[in-house]
Amino acid sequence: MTNGIFGLHGKKVLITGASSGLGKAIAIECAKQGAEVILVGRDIDRLNATLSLCEGSNNWTIQQDLTDLNGLSQFVQNLPMLDGAVFCAGIIKRNPIKFINPSTLQNIFDINVFSIVELTRLLVKLKKINNDASLVMISSVGSDHASLGNISYMASKGAINSFIRGLAFELAKNQVRVNAVLPGMIKTNLTKGISDEDLKFEIERYPLGRFGQPEEVAYACIYLLSDASKWVTGTKLVIDGGLTLR
Amino acid sequence: MKEQFIEKFKEVVEVESVELTLETNFRELEEWDSLAGLSIIAMIDEEYDVVLEGSEFKNQNTIGDLINAIQSKIDGKA
Ligand SMILES: NC(=O)c1ccc[n+]([C@@H]2O[C@H](COP(=O)([O-])OP(=O)(O)OC[C@H]3O[C@@H](n4cnc5c(N)ncnc54)[C@H](OP(=O)(O)O)[C@@H]3O)[C@@H](O)[C@H]2O)c1
Numbered sequence: 195m196t197n198g199i200f201g202l203h204g205k206k207v208l209i210t211g212a213s214s215g216l217g218k219a220i221a222i223e224c225a226k227q228g229a230e231v232i233l234v235g236r237d238i239d240r241l242n243a244t245l246s247l248c249e250g251s252n253n254w255t256i257q258q259d260l261t262d263l264n265g266l267s268q269f270v271q272n273l274p275m276l277d278g279a280v281f282c283a284g285i286i287k288r289n290p291i292k293f294i295n296p297s298t299l300q301n302i303f304d305i306n307v308f309s310i311v312e313l314t315r316l317l318v319k320l321k322k323i324n325n326d327a328s329l330v331m332i333s334s335v336g337s338d339h340a341s342l343g344n345i346s347y348m349a350s351k352g353a354i355n356s357f358i359r360g361l362a363f364e365l366a367k368n369q370v371r372v373n374a375v376l377p378g379m380i381k382t383n384l385t386k387g388i389s390d391e392d393l394k395f396e397i398e399r400y401p402l403g404r405f406g407q408p409e410e411v412a413y414a415c416i417y418l419l420s421d422a423s424k425w426v427t428g429t430k431l432v433i434d435g436g437l438t439l440r
Numbered sequence: 441m442k443e444q445f446i447e448k449f450k451e452v453v454e455v456e457s458v459e460l461t462l463e464t465n466f467r468e469l470e471e472w473d474s475l476a477g478l479s480i481i482a483m484i485d486e487e488y489d490v491v492l493e494g495s496e497f498k499n500q501n502t503i504g505d506l507i508n509a510i511q512s513k514i515d516g517k518a
Contacts (some may be wrong), residue, residue, distance in 0.1 A: 293482035389494035
């Protein structure tokens with residue numbers, strides 16, 4: 195395979211949430227572009243299923259609950275030097291304001307925010323990130339674009355949008371780039387709670403007339419991980435079929 | 441559980457127009473809207489530790505349906 199400017203040959207890329215949905219597609223597509231991928235999630239069977247779909251022989255899986263912050267240090271120590279990372283593990287919970295309490299909020303923030311900040315801290319502190327590396331955080335257009343009951347999820351993704359800006363600034367001295375991808379709706383395990391009726395209503399809001407495919411988010415990640423985006427940092431790349439045009 | 445659930449339902453959806461019974465079709469209530477739907481799902485999660493998916497919820501129309509769904513999930517866990 196030729197390694198064009200969008201190629202990922204020779205790059206070691208950590209991908210969290212690789213056992214399902216977007217993270218799975220990101221892993222498969224990055225491997226197709228030549229990356230060596232390290233797949234992280236809690237469900238080892240589904241992780242191995244992703245692994246079996248990844249091209250190349252230097253890929254592997256690590257079973258890790260990323261909200262187990264005490265276990266993260268050991269997890270990071272065992273990692274090789276990285277050229278890239280995609281932080282894709284995340285959850286959603288629809289709670290109207292009357293049902294948001296410190297414990298429901300904590301649940302969402304534990305994985306969507308705290309695990310990401312702590313993992314990043316350890317990667318930096320234990321010097322696991324090569325100069326020139328690229329970090330990609332999967333945020334959501336939902337950070338800024340309201341849908342009913344999504345307040346805590348919105349807030350968690352909003353936190354990530356700001357986090358990448360500060361981090362990009364701080365890591366720039368090492369030529370490490372940090373960007374976010376903000377997808378619109380893509381049918382995965384995450385969206386299975388939404389009824390068909392609501393989905394039908396929802397799809398009307400997409401100018402391009404359909405929801406996205408997991409691969410379409412993966413292609414954005416490939417761009418941000420590749421040398422094609424060497425001068426891109428702190429950006430929020432919206433991939434949403436035009437949802438937020440209006 | 442029946443009376444307690446009806447009380448909670450009234451409180452969450454802010455039903456004032458009618459008395460609620462097991463047979464009440466909640467989707468026809470004047471106060472019913474999508475926020476009410478999300479609130480009922482969240483209330484059931486908070487009070488009974490039962491998660492109703494949107495796809496399950498859409499098949500339920502009466503207060504009795506909801507109570508049966510909660511009960512069968514609680515029994516399933518036991
Ligand atoms: N689908 C959409 O429409 C959409 C739109 C915008 C943004 N997003 C974002 O995209 C990301 C992926 O979503 P998805 O749609 O692919 O959802 P998904 O199919 O439910 O996948 C979620 C992934 O996160 C992992 N995960 C969750 N909690 C974890 C934990 N404590 N430790 C380790 N891994 C954990 C899961 O791993 P296990 O199953 O192995 O535990 C799974 O691989 C999320 O951040 C989500 O907010 C999705």
